[in-house]
Amino acid sequence: MTDRQSASMEDYLEAIMVLDREGGKVTVTRISQAMGVKKPSVTSALSRLVEMGFATHEKYGEIHLTGKGLRIARDVYKRHQALKRFLIDILDVKEDIASEDACRMEHYLSSISVERLDKFIEYVMGCPQGKPLWLEGFNYYLNHGKRNPEHMAACSSRCKVSSKNGKLF
Amino acid sequence: MTDRQSASMEDYLEAIMVLDREGGKVTVTRISQAMGVKKPSVTSALSRLVEMGFATHEKYGEIHLTGKGLRIARDVYKRHQALKRFLIDILDVKEDIASEDACRMEHYLSSISVERLDKFIEYVMGCPQGKPLWLEGFNYYLNHGKRNPEHMAACSSRCKVSSKNGKLF
């Protein structure tokens, strides 16, 4: 039922979904540019997606995901976002690196682990009073190579009111 | 200089290193069993590793990693451990799932991100007084679907004295 597709197929499905959300027709050229592959690769991939029942594509015509295809695309995207948010918000990795890492790893995280990761981010970032102090402490640790004596004394996880990472994505 | 090899090549290098650490001669058969591939695949992979200067292997003879090969193997293994420890110790994922996830993702985490992840685990698990209370709070959140009111009141990250995860690996 929930068999994973190849990394490549997942990438195509995800790209089609994202391009569709961006608006306008989803074309071979757009997919090609978005994914950094040549157009014949897209045509070839599309024929496999169609064969597997994940997309529809009439010659020279429109490209759409089927229900099945969309479900997979959303799954992949969810994994992508969870990984990216973790890397950026918790580990303080720069956005471009985080995105690249997420793009590569999104195909390999089990559903159990995504679920946990999602909950973890929710738990940490959803701290009622804002960014947890212990996370501030981690930043200090990253920058200074040692624990902040103040944090160690208090060992407090009281939350900051304003979050440093205010952007939605 | 630090070009990443393919996932498959990294897997072979890692397996050879681990088998070597386990003791005894590293043989085609052992590699084959450890990795779940047939023996001709191992022979073929070995010839590529030798060609790239990552291993030595005389016909019907001994298999060893070169310095270059060992360096890569250690890198991969480090990523593996970081991911696994994170999944188990922080996200409370079961060991077998964590290992599988780590095995697949270990090839795709950038060096910057491993570094951060390592530091993160070090920071969290190395809390002077033991397992942080906020992490206990996360466990509660996982099991009950909501924050523990007590933790919310205190929002404390004081550490438990004894760690629940006492094993080294």
Next chain:
DNA sequence: CCTCTTAGTTAGGCTTATCTAACAATTATG
């Protein structure tokens, strides 16, 4: 409506990484 440009497809080749079947070398055993 004809031509030129752009978009998409087809054909064919390459690489990686796997497999099976058959063969060769090595090791163990009576």
Next chain:
DNA sequence: CATAATTGTTAGATAAGCCTAACTAAGAGG
């Protein structure tokens, strides 16, 4: 030490996924 069992290699097939080159379809401008 001769033969059987194990171990390792070679040859050849297959599949995914990418590429280039060449072709065809569709659409835009004069």
